[in-house]
Amino acid sequence: MDARESSGSAPAQKATRDMYLPPERKKIADGGTAHISAKEFSVYYGEFEAVKRVSADILSKYVTAIIGPSGCGKSTFLRSINRMNDLIPSCHTTGALLFDGQDVYGKFTDEVLLRKKVGMVFQKPNPFPKSIFDNIAYGPRLHGVNDKKKLMEIVERSLKKAAIWDEVCDRLDKNALGLSGGQQQRLCVARTLAVEPEVLLLDEPTSALDPKATAKIEDLIQELRGSYTIMIVTHNMQQASRVSDSTMFFYEGVLVEHASTAQLFTNPKDPMTEDYITGRFS
Amino acid sequence: MNIGTRKILDRSFTAVGIGSIVVMAVALMIVVVPIITNGIGAVFFTGTVEHRKMLFSEFKRGDSENLSSEVASSDRYRAKVYGMLTGFEAELETMAPEKKAEYKAKYSEVKAALQALLGPFPGDPAPMLTRFKYGQTRWEKAEEKLHDLLYESKWDNSNPDVMAKEYFVSRAIGFQGTSLVKLFPYVKDNMEKLLLPEFTFYWGFITDSSVDSHFFGGIWPEIQGTFFLAVGAMLFAFPLGVVAAVYFTEYARPGFLNSMLRSANSTLAGVPSIVFGMFGLAFFINTLKVSESKSVIAGALTLAIMILPTIIRAAEEAILAVPKTYREASLSLGSTKWNTIATVILPAALPGIITGGIISLGRAAGETAPIIFTAAVSVGSAIGLADVFSSPTPALSWNIYNLASEHEAAAQIRHVQYGMVLALVSIVLMLNLSAIVLRARISKKLKG
Numbered sequence: 215m216d217a218r219e220s221s222g223s224a225p226a227q228k229a230t231r232d233m234y235l236p237p238e239r240k241k242i243a244d245g246g247t248a249h250i251s252a253k254e255f256s257v258y259y260g261e262f263e264a265v266k267r268v269s270a271d272i273l274s275k276y277v278t279a280i281i282g283p284s285g286c287g288k289s290t291f292l293r294s295i296n297r298m299n300d301l302i303p304s305c306h307t308t309g310a311l312l313f314d315g316q317d318v319y320g321k322f323t324d325e326v327l328l329r330k331k332v333g334m335v336f337q338k339p340n341p342f343p344k345s346i347f348d349n350i351a352y353g354p355r356l357h358g359v360n361d362k363k364k365l366m367e368i369v370e371r372s373l374k375k376a377a378i379w380d381e382v383c384d385r386l387d388k389n390a391l392g393l394s395g396g397q398q399q400r401l402c403v404a405r406t407l408a409v410e411p412e413v414l415l416l417d418e419p420t421s422a423l424d425p426k427a428t429a430k431i432e433d434l435i436q437e438l439r440g441s442y443t444i445m446i447v448t449h450n451m452q453q454a455s456r457v458s459d460s461t462m463f464f465y466e467g468v469l470v471e472h473a474s475t476a477q478l479f480t481n482p483k484d485p486m487t488e489d490y491i492t493g494r495f496s
Numbered sequence: 497m498n499i500g501t502r503k504i505l506d507r508s509f510t511a512v513g514i515g516s517i518v519v520m521a522v523a524l525m526i527v528v529v530p531i532i533t534n535g536i537g538a539v540f541f542t543g544t545v546e547h548r549k550m551l552f553s554e555f556k557r558g559d560s561e562n563l564s565s566e567v568a569s570s571d572r573y574r575a576k577v578y579g580m581l582t583g584f585e586a587e588l589e590t591m592a593p594e595k596k597a598e599y600k601a602k603y604s605e606v607k608a609a610l611q612a613l614l615g616p617f618p619g620d621p622a623p624m625l626t627r628f629k630y631g632q633t634r635w636e637k638a639e640e641k642l643h644d645l646l647y648e649s650k651w652d653n654s655n656p657d658v659m660a661k662e663y664f665v666s667r668a669i670g671f672q673g674t675s676l677v678k679l680f681p682y683v684k685d686n687m688e689k690l691l692l693p694e695f696t697f698y699w700g701f702i703t704d705s706s707v708d709s710h711f712f713g714g715i716w717p718e719i720q721g722t723f724f725l726a727v728g729a730m731l732f733a734f735p736l737g738v739v740a741a742v743y744f745t746e747y748a749r750p751g752f753l754n755s756m757l758r759s760a761n762s763t764l765a766g767v768p769s770i771v772f773g774m775f776g777l778a779f780f781i782n783t784l785k786v787s788e789s790k791s792v793i794a795g796a797l798t799l800a801i802m803i804l805p806t807i808i809r810a811a812e813e814a815i816l817a818v819p820k821t822y823r824e825a826s827l828s829l830g831s832t833k834w835n836t837i838a839t840v841i842l843p844a845a846l847p848g849i850i851t852g853g854i855i856s857l858g859r860a861a862g863e864t865a866p867i868i869f870t871a872a873v874s875v876g877s878a879i880g881l882a883d884v885f886s887s888p889t890p891a892l893s894w895n896i897y898n899l900a901s902e903h904e905a906a907a908q909i910r911h912v913q914y915g916m917v918l919a920l921v922s923i924v925l926m927l928n929l930s931a932i933v934l935r936a937r938i939s940k941k942l943k944g
Contacts, residue, residue: 326831326832327830340821343941389941389942391943402825406829409830
């Protein structure tokens with residue numbers, strides 16, 4: 215895929231990122247290709263342009279953090295990747311957003327298939343009011359897995375990947391709403407993993423959780439890195455620097471800077487980025 | 497505002513709130529207590545031997561040996577009464593013509609009062625109407641009839657400026673000097689021996705058909721008719737209402753047409769039920785011809801149209817109350833819109849939808865006006881399931897109205913009317929209770 219060439223900053227970015235990556239991450243970085251790329255991509259709510267002509271490449275198997283003050287369009291950008299914005303009737307887009315080289319907003323794109331490949335975890339844990347098993351099995355059942363044994367395998371594998379298996383393995387038939395907030399959120403991750411997506415979108419996944427549960431989610435992201443392309447929107451800059459490989463800084467709908475996390479937090483190019491990460495405004 | 501005033505305001509508001517609740521509770525008691533006490537009287541009462549005779553010959557119920565010994569024992573006392581009558585009739589023949597004419601008129605009144613109390617005299621031809629075949633079946637009614645026998649009611653019209661006042665004159669005085677004068681104290685003293693009152697638990701009131709338009713027997717055809725109508729209405733209205741609610745909340749695009757439809761729905765909820773009744777007659781029977789004339793199906797359809805707006809509203813609100821996050825979660829897993837609705841939204845909205853449905857069911861069971869022209873008859877036997885397409889049915893709501901206003905002997909059978917009211921109130925109450933229980937159980941399951 216040569217989407218990266220079209221985006222001016224990409225080659226320079228790759229070089230700097232490699233410099234700052236720890237050796238064990240370098241391997242992945244070398245193989246990095248653009249999984250999602252935006253080209254002059256804008257999202258409007260009616261007349262209001264919430265995301266303004268963003269061009270960027272999200273590299274495959276990378277953890278990309280999106281930071282920025284409230285209302286800067288970062289969640290909108292994230293939600294436009296799996297077309298969750300379709301739920302808002304006034305929402306429309308211009309420019310191009312490519313997923314695996316295919317236009318997400320193309321005429322013939324099947325958004326159901328897209329959402330199967332691009333999973334999402336939301337700000338507030340939102341398990342269904344069903345049993346833990348049924349929560350995880352919901353996605354696979356939708357996509358045609360009905361064999362009880364196979365479902366059980368998927369449920370176990372997903373829960374183990376989401377590092378919550380040990381806590382819930384003896385009460386799979388209990389209602390998921392009986393779990394703690396942190397457990398619920400990991401359950402939601404497991405539910406998303408059960409449909410075997412390629413991309414994981416995390417929309418402020420820890421903002422409703424206490425520090426302990428936050429730590430567990432962050433550990434989980436560390437576990438999953440390298441297996442999925444992960445995008446995480448966060449207000450917590452420590453979190454962004456801890457979990458991500460590269461970081462995007464949005465301000466008022468504009469992508470101000472997109473660089474490797476190490477570089478963006480230690481040596482930001484744009485003075486606005488510096489102001490934001492040093493806490494001069496928020 | 498200073499703190500003292502604020503506290504006084506707070507407290508006075510609490511007091512007003514408590515006061516209004518107390519007033520409502522008292523009003524409810526005033527309505528409900530007589531319904532319950534009188535309604536229970538239809539099932540538990542002091543029955544006479546006449547009631548047991550009626551049960552035996554109309555419903556083939558009761559112990560024939562026991563009954564015949566009871567009848568024999570009461571007949572022994574009755575024989576004396578009838579003996580006195582024949583004695584007086586012989587005496588009448590010997591009287592002077594003017595005196596004879598005077599006594600004859602009074603005597604026929606006495607005879608009528610005795611007949612009402614004890615049933616037809618031996619040797620009389622069997623009456624046409626079942627109600628005249630038996631004496632008083634209920635002890636409290638027998639006591640009223642005894643009063644009629646002992647006293648003649650007269651009206652005092654002496655003062656034209658006030659309403660006439662009723663007063664009673666003892667009949668015994670009228671017969672002073674004849675042999676009949678002994679009859680009155682005899683009947684009065686031997687009432688229990690003549691009628692053998694006994695505490696009766698008449699469960700057949702719920703399961704029996706009525707005899708002689710509710711004069712005797714029970715209210716099963718009405719209960720069954722109410723059940724058929726209400727459930728039939730639900731069968732039409734519930735699926736239709738839920739589908740409409742799903743359309744309104746999930747599929748309809750906001751716009752002029754949509755808001756028109758919604759306000760039409762709200763308006764429909766406020767239309768008086770008699771209008772639905774007329775509509776049902778005009779549309780289902782006269783235009784669509786779902787049946788020749790009144791039928792259960794026509795009534796059920798009319799009731800369905802009446803409760804549809806309520807069900808739509810309840811289902812809409814229940815669906816809108818489902819957190820948006822469930823929808824997002826389901827869609828983000830690659831679910832189609834229809835799948836999301838069927839597997840996530842409707843199950844989560846189920847408690848609300850079911851509550852709305854059962855409350856509507858109660859309303860359908862209780863409404864009178866929509867079935868007057870489409871389904872209800874005053875008297876009839878219980879119909880089979882196959883007859884719902886062709887035959888009308890008695891129903892509790894309609895028969896309560898009928899007994900209260902149109903029945904020719906309404907005053908004689910108030911207990912039946914109260915029994916029907918209690919049955920209807922219990923049915924509606926039980927439906928609402930089951931709604932509450934069902935809702936609680938499903939919500940508990942949803943909440944974990």
